[in-house]
Amino acid sequence: MTTEQAAMSLAGEDRVALITGASRGIGLATARLLVRRGYRIVITARQESDLARAVADLRALHPGVSSYAGDCADPGVVNDLIRSIQRDFGRLDVVVNNAGGSHHASDFAALSPEDWDQTLRQNLKSAVMVTQVALPLLKATGSASIVNVSSKAGRHRTDMAACDYVAAKAGLIGFTRQLAQELGPCGIRVNCVAPGITVTARVEQRWDQRPERIRAQVIAGIPLGRFARPEEIAAAIVFLASDEASYITGATLDVNGGAFMG
Ligand SMILES: NC(=O)c1ccc[n+]([C@@H]2O[C@H](COP(=O)([O-])OP(=O)(O)OC[C@H]3O[C@@H](n4cnc5c(N)ncnc54)[C@H](OP(=O)(O)O)[C@@H]3O)[C@@H](O)[C@H]2O)c1
Numbered sequence: 001m002t003t004e005q006a007a008m009s010l011a012g013e014d015r016v017a018l019i020t021g022a023s024r025g026i027g028l029a030t031a032r033l034l035v036r037r038g039y040r041i042v043i044t045a046r047q048e049s050d051l052a053r054a055v056a057d058l059r060a061l062h063p064g065v066s067s068y069a070g071d072c073a074d075p076g077v078v079n080d081l082i083r084s085i086q087r088d089f090g091r092l093d094v095v096v097n098n099a100g101g102s103h104h105a106s107d108f109a110a111l112s113p114e115d116w117d118q119t120l121r122q123n124l125k126s127a128v129m130v131t132q133v134a135l136p137l138l139k140a141t142g143s144a145s146i147v148n149v150s151s152k153a154g155r156h157r158t159d160m161a162a163c164d165y166v167a168a169k170a171g172l173i174g175f176t177r178q179l180a181q182e183l184g185p186c187g188i189r190v191n192c193v194a195p196g197i198t199v200t201a202r203v204e205q206r207w208d209q210r211p212e213r214i215r216a217q218v219i220a221g222i223p224l225g226r227f228a229r230p231e232e233i234a235a236a237i238v239f240l241a242s243d244e245a246s247y248i249t250g251a252t253l254d255v256n257g258g259a260f261m262g
Helices: 003-010 025-036 048-059 075-088 113-141 163-186 201-208 212-220 230-241
Strands: 016-019 040-045 065-069 094-097 145-149 189-195 252-255
Touching: 016 025, 016 075, 025 040, 025 048, 025 094, 025 230, 040 048, 040 075, 048 065, 065 075, 075 113, 094 113, 094 230, 113 145, 113 163, 145 163, 145 230, 163 189, 189 230, 230 252
Parallel strands: 016 040, 016 094, 040 065, 094 145, 145 189, 189 252
Antiparallel strands: none
16 A cells, blocks of 8 residues: 555545534544544434534534434434435444433432433443444445443543443443454454543533542542543544554553553
8 A cells, every 4th residue: 555545545535424422522522523534424412402503513624514313322213313324325434432421420329220221321322222223334334443432430430420320331341342353354343432531511510519629639640630622532533433543443542641551
């Protein structure tokens, strides 16, 4: 392969990427970076107004941006989403399973069955379902890539969330490994990014509510002495999605300022 060919293969060209949960935060930063690399993209989120704002932002960079509003843990929504990608683009090269989040930091004893269902559904089942329904389209490309967004919480421990979130994010890492083994022979790479605390609006709001003592402790535990910017997590996701990572599969990339060194 010449240098020129190699450079071309790093770019998105006519490739299509689906990013779930991309109306803000890490997902939106990832969508921006993929668009800049020349990918045509499809972004999802549940709130239509936020999604419309994100689409306007992204279309200022590139016209090849579509959106789909709905809960990506809902089988009906996921089926319609993938059908619309098949109809509108006829291909799918990259899936970024980013949708997720933690909504409380309760003690284990306080977690209800509904808390567990909601958190596992939003952070684990959504990724499983999107991946499974997208599989025939991904297989058809011959060299597709899936990136799951886990968390440092799934690799180690956290002061910012509860057992349900930690279990869901650890589950996503196991899912990544096993799926990478299964899909490698089909030319599909499956990897994971495990971000440390990243300054998005959702996290900033929860951080402000933490006691000063805990805040000082958390920052002291990060060798780089600060939280991540969404763009720094996006760079790792896009790297794993791209041909630059063509021999990497089943990996979990820690992007946490050194807070956890696996
Ligand atoms: N920020 C951090 O410190 C951090 C650290 C480690 C890992 N992570 C992980 O990184 C990912 C992104 O986090 P973030 O901080 O960027 O979150 P965020 O700012 O809250 O954005 C989450 C995005 O996902 C969408 N979303 C959530 N649930 C969804 C669902 N069921 N179906 C479709 N869309 C859904 C949200 O839009 P709607 O609400 O409109 O659906 C929004 O677009 C999450 O998986 C999170 O667990 C974040």
